[in-house]
Amino acid sequence: MSYVSSVFERIKARNANETEFLQAVEEVFKSLEPVLERHPEYVEANLLERIAEPERQIIFRVPWVDAQGILQVNRGFRIQYNGALGPYKGGLRFHPSVYIGIIKFLGFEQIFKNALTGLPIGSGKGGSDFDPKGKSDAEVMRFCQSFMTELYRHIGPDVDVPAGDIGVGGREIGFLYGQYRRIKGVFENGVLTGKGLSYGGSLARTEATGYGLIYFVDEMLKQNHQTIQGKTIIISGSGNVATYACEKATALGAKVVAMSDSDGYIYDEKGIDLALIKQLKGVERKRIQAYLNTHPDAQYIEGLGNIWSLKCDIALPCATQNDITLEHAKTLVDNGIIAVGEGANMPCTNEAVRYLLEKNIRLAPAKAANAGGVATSALEMIQNSMRYSWTFEEVDSKLKNIMITIHANAAAASKEYGFGYNLVAGANIVGFKKVADAMMAQGDY
Ligand code: GLU
Numbered sequence: 344m345s346y347v348s349s350v351f352e353r354i355k356a357r358n359a360n361e362t363e364f365l366q367a368v369e370e371v372f373k374s375l376e377p378v379l380e381r382h383p384e385y386v387e388a389n390l391l392e393r394i395a396e397p398e399r400q401i402i403f404r405v406p407w408v409d410a411q412g413i414l415q416v417n418r419g420f421r422i423q424y425n426g427a428l429g430p431y432k433g434g435l436r437f438h439p440s441v442y443i444g445i446i447k448f449l450g451f452e453q454i455f456k457n458a459l460t461g462l463p464i465g466s467g468k469g470g471s472d473f474d475p476k477g478k479s480d481a482e483v484m485r486f487c488q489s490f491m492t493e494l495y496r497h498i499g500p501d502v503d504v505p506a507g508d509i510g511v512g513g514r515e516i517g518f519l520y521g522q523y524r525r526i527k528g529v530f531e532n533g534v535l536t537g538k539g540l541s542y543g544g545s546l547a548r549t550e551a552t553g554y555g556l557i558y559f560v561d562e563m564l565k566q567n568h569q570t571i572q573g574k575t576i577i578i579s580g581s582g583n584v585a586t587y588a589c590e591k592a593t594a595l596g597a598k599v600v601a602m603s604d605s606d607g608y609i610y611d612e613k614g615i616d617l618a619l620i621k622q623l624k625g626v627e628r629k630r631i632q633a634y635l636n637t638h639p640d641a642q643y644i645e646g647l648g649n650i651w652s653l654k655c656d657i658a659l660p661c662a663t664q665n666d667i668t669l670e671h672a673k674t675l676v677d678n679g680i681i682a683v684g685e686g687a688n689m690p691c692t693n694e695a696v697r698y699l700l701e702k703n704i705r706l707a708p709a710k711a712a713n714a715g716g717v718a719t720s721a722l723e724m725i726q727n728s729m730r731y732s733w734t735f736e737e738v739d740s741k742l743k744n745i746m747i748t749i750h751a752n753a754a755a756a757s758k759e760y761g762f763g764y765n766l767v768a769g770a771n772i773v774g775f776k777k778v779a780d781a782m783m784a785q786g787d788y
Contacts, residue, residue: 346379347372350391361444363664363689367451368395370693374771377760382779388787390779397450399423402443403493405471407486410479418442419490421469423503424450427781430501431467432457432717434508434537437515439474446470448664449508452688453717455774456710459749462721467503469494475510487518494519495526500533500727506720507537509663512583513549517542533727536720545723547738548716553587553686554739555715556659556707557595558746560684563705566754566764569681572596577655578615579603580662581624581631584686584713588659589617601653603662604631608650611641654678661686669694676702685709696767711749711770718745749773 344352351372358364372391379386405417420443423431433453436445450468457464473486497503507516516537523534538544547554561571574597578585581602589599593614601610602620609615609631616638623629632643644650651658651671658675660666666687667675672695675683682705685691689709691699699706719742726732733741750766756776757769 345376346386347376347391350389350395353392354395358444358447361447363448364444364451366693367448367689370689370696370767371451371455371771371775374762374768375775378772378775381760384783385779388783390782393782394425394454394775394778395451397422397424397447398426400443401497405473405486405489405493407482407489410482417471417473417486419469419471419493420446421494421497421503421505422446422450422467423497424466424468425454425778426465427778427785428458429463429465431503432464432506432720433466433468434470434506435511435515436468436470436508437473437475437510438470439472441470441472445664449688452710454778455771456714457717458774458777459711459752459770460714460718460721460745461748462718464504464717464721467505468508469505470508470511473510475515480514483515484518487515488522491519491522492526495523498523498534500531500724504533504720504724505535506717507583509582513537513539513544533724536723538723543723543727545719545726545732545738546735547742548719548723549583550587550590550739551719551742552584552713552716553589553661554591555718555742555746556584556588556661556684556686556712557591558715558743559707559712559750560657560659560682561595562747562750563684563707563766564682567705570595571657574598574656574681575600575654576657576659577601577650577653578659578661578686579608579650579666579690580660580687581620582661584716585659585661586617586621586625588661588684588686589615589620592659593617597657600655601650602631603647603650605647605662606630607632607643607645607647609634609641609643610653611638613640651675652678655680657682657684659684659686660690662690663687664689665692666690667695668692669698671695672698676704680704683707684712686713688713700765700767706767708767708770710774711753711766714749715742715746718742
């Protein structure tokens with residue numbers, strides 16, 4: 344058995360019930376055989392097994408009182424996965440599906456993503472099985488305060504810097520920071536990113552993941568002498584990533600005809616009215632179906648999955664993991680798709696990834712394509728340390744350069760290791776080598 348297979352077998356035995364985590368590990372390991380062949384020192388140092396094991400996993404109780412006065416208990420997580428490149432860095436996800444396997448898959452992906460940005464950030468991830476849907480602002484505040492009452496002792500601007508993910512946006516980061524400041528008694532705003540502009544947030548952070556995704560996809564299309572202009576696009580999701588991907592794609596001349604939430608999707612052949620989506624989803628926190636109230640000529644289709652049966656040139660899964668299955672991938676290919684850009688983390692199953700690559704569809708993998716969010720978080724940390732802020736244009740142009748560089752590095756590594764133009768393999772290799780070298784240099788801990 345090869346070194347890669349034997350390590351994967353051990354990881355499977357030890358983490359048997361964590362399907363998302365095993366899926367993420369398997370996908371990365373697949374790209375690494377040629378790297379390990381060329382670098383026997385990584386095998387000698389048992390780097391694969393070390394990189395797959397989190398440095399530290401913290402699981403804690405989060406008690407809070409709901410609007411009816413009933414005491415609720417949720418489970419909180421923070422995984423400090425890999426600190427070789429910098430302070431642990433990565434978002435918090437509040438969603439009822441959260442359990443250790445989800446946080447571990449996200450933290451594992453974050454290692455390579457953060458390394459790809461070229462900025463000094465290690466990997467961390469956290470969250471809770473708390474469901475913010477339908478909760479009042481006061482309930483969300485009490486939950487966040489309780490969450491931070493435990494978390495504060497584990498984080499810090501040079502230790503671990505959380506941010507948002509699904510279910511955690513500007514509102515939650517504000518409540519979390521307020522509680523951190525109250526407990527610590529210091530204005531240490533570099534401890535969280537994705538903050539509001541009034542207390543140290545960065546301009547363009549809100550837009551960064553979605554904009555970065557489009558910069559990356561456009562760069563990928565340019566390799567084929569194409570651009571995003573004039574393309575028809577389907578986006579799943581209607582949260583932060585989906586919203587700003589839609590905004591940038593539209594600004595570059597593409598037409599986004601569908602977006603979704605966890606209940607169903609809207610198809611508007613004239614092009615999605617993004618101002619309305621922002622109002623409904625971002626401000627009023629309503630269901631996407633309400634789009635029909637002012638656009639009766641659009642269609643609302645209940646249920647998930649079917650969104651990928653719509654004809655389009657580019658699919659941007661920006662909702663959650665395992666959104667595009669093998670069946671969906673087949674339908675997309677049959678409908679003449681040219682590219683898929685992963686805005687969410689691990690939105691395509693491994694079978695879908697394999698199929699799309701086989702069919703020569705341009706695939707922008709999440710670790711590379713959605714790295715603009717965390718890269719801009721790192722820019723927020725830099726601004727916080729300087730106690731200074733850059734303009735929107737300055738941050739946006741740094742973001743664009745980072746995305747173009749990630750693309751170039753992933754494409755070059757893929758070629759160097761015999762994968763041709765395969766950004767999935769290339770991104771895994773670049774991220775892995777950067778972290779592996781830093782771990783080797785720091786000894787065997
Ligand atoms: N949750 C985002 C991600 O998956 C952003 C993390 C951050 O900004 O730290 O990369």
